[in-house]
Amino acid sequence: MQTTNSGEATAAASVGYLEFEKPLFRIQSEIELLEKRQREDGPGFSADIKELKDRLTSMTRRLYSHLTAWETVLVARHPRRPLLPDHLSCIARDFCELHGDRLYGDDQAIVTGFARIGPHKVMVVGHHKGKDTTERIKRNFGCAHPEGYRKSLRAMRLAEKFNLPVVCLIDTQGAFPGIGAEQRGISSAIAVNLMEMSRLRTPIVCVVIGEGGSGGALGIGVGDRVAMFEHSFYSVISPEGCAAILWRTGEKRKLAAESLKLTARDLKRLRIVDHVIKEPFGGAHRDPVAASAALEKYIVDSLRELKRFKIDTVVRKRYERIRTAGSFFERTASAVISEQAKAVPAGPPASGPAKPAKSTTGRSNTRRAAPVRAARPRAGATKN
Numbered sequence: 095m096q097t098t099n100s101g102e103a104t105a106a107a108s109v110g111y112l113e114f115e116k117p118l119f120r121i122q123s124e125i126e127l128l129e130k131r132q133r134e135d136g137p138g139f140s141a142d143i144k145e146l147k148d149r150l151t152s153m154t155r156r157l158y159s160h161l162t163a164w165e166t167v168l169v170a171r172h173p174r175r176p177l178l179p180d181h182l183s184c185i186a187r188d189f190c191e192l193h194g195d196r197l198y199g200d201d202q203a204i205v206t207g208f209a210r211i212g213p214h215k216v217m218v219v220g221h222h223k224g225k226d227t228t229e230r231i232k233r234n235f236g237c238a239h240p241e242g243y244r245k246s247l248r249a250m251r252l253a254e255k256f257n258l259p260v261v262c263l264i265d266t267q268g269a270f271p272g273i274g275a276e277q278r279g280i281s282s283a284i285a286v287n288l289m290e291m292s293r294l295r296t297p298i299v300c301v302v303i304g305e306g307g308s309g310g311a312l313g314i315g316v317g318d319r320v321a322m323f324e325h326s327f328y329s330v331i332s333p334e335g336c337a338a339i340l341w342r343t344g345e346k347r348k349l350a351a352e353s354l355k356l357t358a359r360d361l362k363r364l365r366i367v368d369h370v371i372k373e374p375f376g377g378a379h380r381d382p383v384a385a386s387a388a389l390e391k392y393i394v395d396s397l398r399e400l401k402r403f404k405i406d407t408v409v410r411k412r413y414e415r416i417r418t419a420g421s422f423f424e425r426t427a428s429a430v431i432s433e434q435a436k437a438v439p440a441g442p443p444a445s446g447p448a449k450p451a452k453s454t455t456g457r458s459n460t461r462r463a464a465p466v467r468a469a470r471p472r473a474g475a476t477k478n
Contacts, residue, residue: 112168114157121150154376161325163351166358167333169325169377170304176382178205178220178263181303184386185211185393186218192249194241198278201242203234203266204314206249211261212394217253219246219314220263223304236305237270240283243313247287250294259297259397262314267332269310284313291316292416297400297408299393301371302326318412319396321369322358323385325377328367329356366419 111119125146132139161169169175182189191207194200202222209218221238224230253260269280291298291314298317306315306328322328336350337343355361358370371388378385400408 112165112172114165114168118150118154118157121146121153125150151375158325158376161357162348163327163354163357163360164333164348166325167327167351167356169379170327172377172379174379175304176378176385177225178222178265178303180382181263181386181389182209182218182220184383185390187211189218192252193245195244195248197244198241201234201239201245202232203236203238203270204242204246206246208258211390211397214394214397215258216261216393216397217249217258218261218263219249220303221266221310221314223265234270236266237268238266238310238313239270239275240278240280243269243280243283243287246314247290250291250296250298254294254296257296259299259400260294260317261393261397262298262300262317264300264302264306264311264315264328265304266307266310267305268308269313281309284309287313288316292413293409295405295409297397298412299396299400301389301392302328302367303389307332316412316416318400318408318415319369320367321371321392321396322361322367323371323378323389324358324373326358327356328358328361329354 125143128139128143128146132143186209189207189209191205204219205222206217206219209216211218221236222233223236224233250260269275269284298319300315300317300320302311302315302322304323304326305311306322306326308329308331311328331339331354333347333351333354333356334344336354337346340346340350355364358367361367362370369392371392373388374381374384403411
């Protein structure tokens with residue numbers, strides 16, 4: 095029995111099914127077997143096939159409507175999930191890639207370039223993980239070096255010069271943590287991007303299309319509109335990294351995923367993201383074209399809305415958005431002052447101000463506070 099389960103898991107993984115999708119894999123296998131018999135023996139299995147397909151649809155809907163945080167992480171990392179080039183091939187026209195940071199080199203983990211999305215000319219900046227092993231090594235699994243963030247900033251400044259909006263598509267585990275990245279100033283590169291993007295004088299739309307990990311995601315994640323796909327995640331650290339730090343073991347990754355509040359529904363409730371883009375039935379990996387269409391609609395609608403405002407207003411509202419991002423757990427000073435003003439009555443009571451009570455001797459009980467005097471050293475006390 096153990097061998098059978100292992101064989102099922104291997105077969106399910108080979109066709110793109112995740113661990114929690116094993117029941118779907120079994121039903122799909124039965125459907126394919128009946129369809130094969132129907133082709134060989136003639137019609138006669140149509141009713142059974144229809145019943146199994148209805149069961150598959152119902153179970154898929156039930157599974158994906160109640161995903162746990164860890165299952166969401168698995169879906170976001172699905173090997174067949176559409177990556178940056180897949181979305182660009184569907185939504186971007188006349189894409190012209192730009193290379194290099196003019197300082198060190200051309201980081202393949204970040205892709206930048208001019209494009210047309212709907213009616214808008216834009217500058218696209220995004221992470222690219224790579225599809226197969228060779229390309230993933232070339233792209234460094236989507237983990238950018240400092241030159242990648244400097245390349246993205248160079249592209250954004252070019253967009254600002256030509257009054258083009260910036261579209262950032264985020265999909266990374268995080269910035270590259272190697273010694274070379276540290277030597278070339280990875281933390282400084284990300285910090286400069288955060289500062290410059292916060293005051294860039296052109297509209298910025300950011301979308302998490304898969305993984306949004308740590309500073310690697312934030313390095314191109316400051317915008318006027320920030321959205322994420324329904325089954326993507328956005329977090330200060332990966333669940334495995336959090337579990338390794340807090341519990342010294344990766345086995346607590348599921349608990350870490352729940353504690354990090356990294357899902358789209360949690361981040362929307364906490365007002366970290368502005369919008370959640372619905373994915374096709376069963377996840378973006380089941381219908382990449384439909385997922386790209388939903389992404390295009392959100393980008394086009396957001397840019398149309400942002401272009402209605404003057405650029406000074408756009409930058410001011412972006413700054414206010416950043417400053418109030420943490421207001422879900424602490425009240426602002428203006429809110430406290432407003433509450434205090436409501437608590438204080440408008441004027442004195444009708445009977446006038448209260449007078450201090452008098453004692454039986456006829457004197458008032460109100461005493462003046464005695465002035466505080468410094469204690470004198472006692473006679474014979476020695477000084478240290």
